[in-house]
Amino acid sequence: MKIVVKLDEMMARRKIRLNELAARIGITEANLSILKTGKARAIRFSTLESLCEALQCQPGDLLEAKE
Secondary structure (H helix, E strand, C coil): CEEEECHHHHHHHHCCCHHHHHHHHCCCHHHHHHHHCCCCCCCCHHHHHHHHHHHCCCHHHHEEEEC
C-alpha cells in the first residue's frame, strides 16, 4: 500500500498557487513542492493541520491510500 498526496488537486480546486499557500502556512516553497510532488517521506501533523485550515478541507481530501 502507498499513501498518495493529492495536494495539487486541492490547490487547483481552491485556485491557490504554491507560493501563496507556502506563505499562508509558514513553510518554504521548496518543502511544499516536495510534498506536492509526492516525494516527501513524512509530514508533520502540524503541517497537515495548517494545510487543511488554509485549504478548508479534511486530511482525507489530501491523502489517499492506494494499493
